[in-house]
Amino acid sequence: MQTFATEVVDWPDTAPALREQVRALVAEHGEPDPVRRANSWTKADPAFSRRLGEAGLLGMTWPKEYGGHERSQLERYVVIEELLAAGAPVGAHWIADRQSAPLLLRLGNDELKERWVPAIARGEAFACIGLSEPGSGSDLASVRTAARRDGDGWVLNGQKVWTTGAHVSHFMIALVRTEAGSERQAGLSQLVIPMDAPGVSVKPIIDLTGAHEFNEVFFEDVRLPDSALLGVEGEGWKQATAELSLERSGPERYLSSMALFLELVRYAGPQDNPALEELVGRLAAEAWTLRLMSASVAAKLARGEDPALEATMVKDLGNSYEQAIPQLVQAAVDFGHNESAALRAVCFYLLQVSPSFSLRGGTREIIKGIIARGLGLR
Amino acid sequence: MSDTRRMLAETADPLFAELGPGATAERDGDRLDELGLPLLMVSEADGGFGGTWLDALTVFRLAGYHGLGIDLPRMVVARIAAEEDERFFHLMAFARAAQIAGALDAALAMVVGYVNDRQQFGRPLGKFQAVQQSLATFACEAAAANCAAVGAAQALDEGDAEFEIAAAKLRANRAVEVGTTVAHQVHGAIGFTQEYALHDLTRPLWQWRSEFGNDAYWARRLGKDVIARGADHFWPDLTARTD
Numbered sequence: 178m179q180t181f182a183t184e185v186v187d188w189p190d191t192a193p194a195l196r197e198q199v200r201a202l203v204a205e206h207g208e209p210d211p212v213r214r215a216n217s218w219t220k221a222d223p224a225f226s227r228r229l230g231e232a233g234l235l236g237m238t239w240p241k242e243y244g245g246h247e248r249s250q251l252e253r254y255v256v257i258e259e260l261l262a263a264g265a266p267v268g269a270h271w272i273a274d275r276q277s278a279p280l281l282l283r284l285g286n287d288e289l290k291e292r293w294v295p296a297i298a299r300g301e302a303f304a305c306i307g308l309s310e311p312g313s314g315s316d317l318a319s320v321r322t323a324a325r326r327d328g329d330g331w332v333l334n335g336q337k338v339w340t341t342g343a344h345v346s347h348f349m350i351a352l353v354r355t356e357a358g359s360e361r362q363a364g365l366s367q368l369v370i371p372m373d374a375p376g377v378s379v380k381p382i383i384d385l386t387g388a389h390e391f392n393e394v395f396f397e398d399v400r401l402p403d404s405a406l407l408g409v410e411g412e413g414w415k416q417a418t419a420e421l422s423l424e425r426s427g428p429e430r431y432l433s434s435m436a437l438f439l440e441l442v443r444y445a446g447p448q449d450n451p452a453l454e455e456l457v458g459r460l461a462a463e464a465w466t467l468r469l470m471s472a473s474v475a476a477k478l479a480r481g482e483d484p485a486l487e488a489t490m491v492k493d494l495g496n497s498y499e500q501a502i503p504q505l506v507q508a509a510v511d512f513g514h515n516e517s518a519a520l521r522a523v524c525f526y527l528l529q530v531s532p533s534f535s536l537r538g539g540t541r542e543i544i545k546g547i548i549a550r551g552l553g554l555r
Numbered sequence: 556m557s558d559t560r561r562m563l564a565e566t567a568d569p570l571f572a573e574l575g576p577g578a579t580a581e582r583d584g585d586r587l588d589e590l591g592l593p594l595l596m597v598s599e600a601d602g603g604f605g606g607t608w609l610d611a612l613t614v615f616r617l618a619g620y621h622g623l624g625i626d627l628p629r630m631v632v633a634r635i636a637a638e639e640d641e642r643f644f645h646l647m648a649f650a651r652a653a654q655i656a657g658a659l660d661a662a663l664a665m666v667v668g669y670v671n672d673r674q675q676f677g678r679p680l681g682k683f684q685a686v687q688q689s690l691a692t693f694a695c696e697a698a699a700a701n702c703a704a705v706g707a708a709q710a711l712d713e714g715d716a717e718f719e720i721a722a723a724k725l726r727a728n729r730a731v732e733v734g735t736t737v738a739h740q741v742h743g744a745i746g747f748t749q750e751y752a753l754h755d756l757t758r759p760l761w762q763w764r765s766e767f768g769n770d771a772y773w774a775r776r777l778g779k780d781v782i783a784r785g786a787d788h789f790w791p792d793l794t795a796r797t798d
Contacts, residue, residue, distance in 0.1 A: 178664035181698030183705040185609070192798045196791075262790040435790075442786040445778075455771060458778030459729075462722035465793060466699050469706045472797075490695045548694055549687035552667050 180551065181487050184473040191248075192255045199259035202232055207265045211519050212526045214264025215436040218429040219390055221345050222266035223303070229260075229267075230300025235274050239282060244295030250479035254428075254472065261432040268390075269345055273297045276423060277304035277350055281369070284408035284416060289369055293348060307337040307351030307370070307394065308417070315543050318361040318414065322396065323354045324368055331355075331368065331406070333376075333399040341537075343379045343392035346372055352417050355410055365413035368405045375399070386529045419483075424538055426474035426488035431467040431495030433534060434502040437527050438464070440520045441506055447516075456509050463498050467491070486551035493544045500534045503527040559606070560613050566590055567614050571621035576755040578624035593630040603634070608711035612653050612704055619657030619763075622755040628654060648767040649707050649720045652727040655763050656704040659697040659734045662756045666690065666738050686741060693737040696730040703727060710796065718780070718796065725773040731764040 189195075206228050208214050229235050237253040239245025260267050278297045281289055296302035313319045322335025337343075337351060349370045356364030370377065376399035382391040408416045438460055445453040470491050477484040503524050512521040535541040549555050556564075570590070574583050587593060595611055597603020604610075615628045628650035636643040667690065670681035680686050707723035710716035735757045739746050746753040764770075781789055 178660050178667060179701065180660075180663070180694050181701055183702045185705065185709050186797070188797050192794070196794060196798070200791075258794075439786040439789060442782055442789060445782045446785065451775060454778035454782060455774040456778065457781050458721075458774035458776065459725065459770075461777050461781045461789070462703075462725040462774070465706070465719070465722045466703045466726045468793065470699065470702045473702065487698070490698050493691070494695050494699055542688065545688045545691035546684075548691035552663075552687075552690055552694055554667070554670065554681040554687050554690065 178552075180548075181470070181473075181490060182484075183469070184476040186251070186469075186472045186476045188472075189249055189251050189255065191252055195252060195255050196259050198232070199234065199256055199265075200263065202228065202234075203260065203263040203265045207263060211264075211436060211440060212522050213266065215523050215527050216433045216530055217264040217266055217268070217436070218261060218271050218433070219268045219341070220266040221269040221303075221342060223269045223300075223345065225266050226270040226300040226303070228300070229270070230298060235270055235300050236278060236294070236298030239278065239294065239298060243282065243290060244298035246298075251472075251475060254475045254479075258428040258432070258468070261428050262435055264436045268342065269303050270297065270300055271429070272306060272342060273302060273304035273346075275427065276306065276420060277348075279423070280350065280367075280407070280416070280420060284367075285369070286404055288404045289407065293369070296347075302347045303342065303345055305340050305343045305346040305349045305372075305394075307340055307349045307353075309337060309339045311336060311338050315540050317352070318365075320352055320354055320365060322351065323357070324366070324401070325355075325357065327400070329403050331401040331403070333368065333370070333396045333401060335396050337394040337396075338391075339382070340379075340392045340394050341390055343372065343394050344381065344389065348372055349394065350407060352413050355406075355413070362414040364411060365417075366410050367407040367413045367416050368401060369407050370396075370399065370401060370405065374401065384530070384533075386526065421539075422474065422478060422483055422485050422488035425492040425544075426471055426478075426484075428468070428471055430492045430538070431464070431471065431498050433499040434527055434531070435464070437502055437506060437520075437523045440523050441510070444510065444517055444520045452509055456505055460498075460502060460505070467495050467498060470494070486548065489539075489544055489547045489551070492538060493541065493548065496535045496541065496544075500531045503531050556613075557609075560610050563606075563610055564613050564617065567592070567617045568621075571617050571623045574621070574623060574625070576622040576624045576752075576759075580625050580630075583625060587625065587627060587630075592627060593634060595631045596635050608649075608708040609705075611650075612708040615650050615653035616657035616660075616701075616704065619654030619759070620661045622658065622661070622759055644767055645717065645720050648724040648773075649704075649711065649716075651763040651767050652700070652707060652720070652723045653704045655727040655731055655760060656697070656701040658756045658760050658763075659693075659700050659730055662734060662738045662753065662760070663690075663693055663697050665753060665756070666693070666741050669742055680741070689737045689741060693734050696733045700727040700730040700734075718777070718792075721768075721773045721777045724768050725770060725777065728764045728768075728770045728773070731760045735760050 236245040237248045324331040324333045355366040376397045378395045380393045381389045474487050506524050594603035595606045599605035632646045673680045703723040703726040707719040710719035745751050
């Protein structure tokens with residue numbers, strides 16, 4: 178039984194030059210604060226996103242017609258792993274570049290594509306995803322937010338919750354019920370909702386560190402044109418879940434604690450401490466393995482395959498790894514000295530946010546259930 | 556997979572399955588010799604097979620998968636490196652990582668088959684969520700071990716593979732801990748008997764974990780290297796190894 182067919186990745190010839198370009202850009206405009214370099218794909222910095230847009234590093238694979246650069250999927254992969262390894266503040270555009278624009282390009286009508294995709298490629302339009310609702314948790318099919326036909330448009334009512342970045346986003350792609358009385362996965366559709374539409378309001382949810390990433394989003398008689406429908410009416414569930422491999426296998430699923438690992442290496446330098454050497458070695462081996470696995474999935478996606486099971490495994494292993502690092506560092510390092518101050522600051526920040534790592538993008542239990550299905554147990 | 560590798564797999568798979576854990580070099584060594592397997596990595600000019608390390612991975616992995624009782628990987632490596640050499644130690648660490656990857660996949664297949672068959676409380680064990688979650692964890696570990704072994708083989712084919720072999724053996728070693736624990740737990744008492752074949756996989760797995768570098772050995776070696784290079788080199792070094 179082989180559940181993960183490893184792809185020997187043929188890295189693009191342009192990779193070294195692309196890496197140099199990203200490293201130079203991050204050195205110039207990146208994030209100087211070591212704490213903010215951790216978990217950096219959630220750190221919004223619109224100015225940095227615009228800078229990436231100007232440098233041609235957003236929308237890398239999209240058609241030139243829509244502001245893209247028609248480069249390969251693996252070239253894009255090189256850029257995003259460089260950004261994350263450097264702890265660049267990429268949170269503003271992350272979801273739009275990873276999921277929303279590709280979804281719009283695949284299923285959107287001309288009006289939606291022209292309105293949003295070029296602006297995303299410039300680093301000027303950001304997106305959020307409206308899935309969770311109060312009470313739904315991991316049970317996404319329990320969506321109740323509803324849009325009903327009204328003349329040649331839609332009227333939307335309901336509420337989304339845990340919406341990452343809604344407060345810095347220009348539009349939301351939401352999963353809503355468009356067929357009255359439908360249940361579970363049936364009768365759902367995806368709508369594109371401008372965040373400045375009358376009737377849309379955003380209320381912050383402050384996390385345990387005091388940071389504002391999540392929101393509640395309310396829809397009160399929000400009027401949308403017919404063209405707000407993305408793809409096919411009633412196919413929303415299939416559309417929304419089809420691209421989860423893009424979301425689950427990326428380097429953001431194992432690199433969230435890279436900033437802490439690097440601080441650990443820096444700290445261990447003068448220590449001559451066998452326990453720290455062992456910990457560094459163990460974490461380095463895991464990072465190397467996860468990078469191979471993640472890139473292997475990327476190579477399959479680039480060929481048009483959907484390695485959904487492999488992608489899910491990368492997320493499970495990656496989340497466990499990035500979540501374990503702060504606990505392991507805390508257990509191994511004496512924080513009572515001045516020279517460990519930077520390490521301590523990054524570690525304590527990550528200790529506090531790391532519970533979310535195995536929640537976002539599908540909880541560990543849901544993810545393991547998907548793997549069990551892949552093993553033929555469900 | 557290349558045609559050579561497919562051919563190798565199609566030759567080795569049924570033979571290793573037939574020979575199995577009970578195979579001995581004295582009785583069955585000739586069958587391996589007939590196929591030229593011990594000469595896998597000897598160049599064609601010297602009368603060998605002239606294989607790549609990805610070819611070797613395929614064969615070593617299958618040896619692990621079938622719990623082959625003959626230490627074929629050692630025979631292969633001994634043909635191209637002297638036992639006292641550092642290179643021998645490295646290549647054997649790679650070989651054990653590949654065998655571990657194969658044996659973990661075989662143990663996973665065995666345990667999945669078992670939980671689908673075995674009924675308890677009126678339904679197959681595999682229908683219990685707790686069992687499913689354990690097996691999902693196992694599957695991820697087996698996947699990581701396999702991926703690491705491929706990464707090391709690829710690096711060997713390209714030249715310097717010191718980092719990759721160290722990382723792959725360490726990753727494989729760690730997968731042994733979770734894999735063997737879950738496999739035995741889920742099998743219950745039957746897996747603890749001599750009549751049931753699980754031990755043909757788990758006993759070698761425990762042995763291979765401690766051979767040619769245990770976890771502490773490779774973790775320390777890797778850690779010392781990474782620390783000596785410095786934090787600012789870690790990621791550029793990692794990417795430069797594949798670019």
